[in-house]
Amino acid sequence: MLNGLTVVALIPARGGSKGLPGKNLMKLAGKSLIERAVECAKLPDNIVDMVVVTSDDDDILAEAERCGAIAHRRKPEAASDTATPADLLEDFFEGEDSVIINHDVLVIYLQPTSPMRTPKHVSQALDIYRANNLKGSVVSVVQLEKSPYWTLIIEDGKLAPMFPDAFNKNRQELPPTFVPNGAIYLFKYTDFVEQRKIPTPGASAFVMSAQDSIDIDTQADFDRAVALLEDR
Numbered sequence: 276m277l278n279g280l281t282v283v284a285l286i287p288a289r290g291g292s293k294g295l296p297g298k299n300l301m302k303l304a305g306k307s308l309i310e311r312a313v314e315c316a317k318l319p320d321n322i323v324d325m326v327v328v329t330s331d332d333d334d335i336l337a338e339a340e341r342c343g344a345i346a347h348r349r350k351p352e353a354a355s356d357t358a359t360p361a362d363l364l365e366d367f368f369e370g371e372d373s374v375i376i377n378h379d380v381l382v383i384y385l386q387p388t389s390p391m392r393t394p395k396h397v398s399q400a401l402d403i404y405r406a407n408n409l410k411g412s413v414v415s416v417v418q419l420e421k422s423p424y425w426t427l428i429i430e431d432g433k434l435a436p437m438f439p440d441a442f443n444k445n446r447q448e449l450p451p452t453f454v455p456n457g458a459i460y461l462f463k464y465t466d467f468v469e470q471r472k473i474p475t476p477g478a479s480a481f482v483m484s485a486q487d488s489i490d491i492d493t494q495a496d497f498d499r500a501v502a503l504l505e506d507r
Contacts, residue, residue: 276324277401278409281380283325283464284316286344287363288387289354290332294492299335299387301497304504308491309335312387313342315394322401323383329367330354360384361471368464378464381409384473388491389458390500392483400459400481407479412462414474415481416453417488424449453480456488 276282288299288309295301299308306314309328316326328339329347331354336346352358353366364382368375381404383397392415400413407413424441427434436442441449459481460473467473489500 277322277381277405280409280463281325282323282383283327283375283380284323284383284385285364285367286312286316286326286328286339286385286387287360288312288328288330288332288335288339289349289358290330290335291354291356293356295494295497298491298497299330299332300338301491303390303497303500307338308387308390309338310342311390311392312385313339313344315385315392315397316344316383318394318398318401327367329363360473361467364464364467364473375464378468380464382460382462382464382467384460384462386457386490389456389489390491391487391489391503392458393487396481396483396487397459400461403479403481404461412460412466412474412478413481414461414478415456415459415483415488417456417483417485419452419454420485422446422449423452453482456483457490458483458488 292298301308303311313326316323326344327347328335328344329349330336331349331351336348339346347367349363350366353362368378400415403413424438426437428437455474462473486503489496491497491500
């Protein structure tokens with residue numbers, strides 16, 4: 276628990292993957308992506324009360340149990356190609372078989388496709404949440420290498436800047452820009468219920484490096500993660 280607040284680490288892991296079939300069970304340095312995600316939820320002082328892997332796949336659910344997590348079988352409608360994070364959150368927290376009675380809980384949402392994320396990263400994100408007096412949300416982000424202020428659009432077959440006032444400025448004159456890297460989302464479920472989406476507006480940023488922000492979607496992503504882990 277965190278200051279009396281129940282903490283649930285939720286790891287979403289569908290069985291189907293168009294880009295890299297079976298990726299959630301693929302192993303990096305001898306550990307599956309599921310195992311790596313579960314390890315990230317095992318924090319000091321027993322802060323995390325419940326580690327849950329939610330999936331529609333028998334093999335993933337078996338791997339979750341092997342790693343010491345609760346295996347939650349997702350309903351088909353919450354595991355389709357069009358299912359959103361909101362669908363799986365509602366399936367776990369509000370389904371008929373839900374073990375959560377009080378919805379005032381802190382959710383640590385950890386996608387297994389972020390294998391370079393570590394327990395230290397999760398602890399650092401929690402430190403930001405503590406600094407905010409357990410209010411709002413925290414989202415991990417990575418800085419963009421190329422500024423979106425230099426984006427071009429095509430009008431009548433010709434290039435035009437999307438942001439004309441910023442297009443000719445030097446990189447140093449433009450503010451740094453970031454995107455969520457998918458590794459860590461911290462939010463109260465009651466706040467999610469109000470928005471029906473994550474991340475919630477006004478989230479605090481937890482900045483991670485480009486290397487630690489690898490998201491496994493293709494074989495090339497996986498191979499890059501393998502190479503990085505070999506160098507550590």
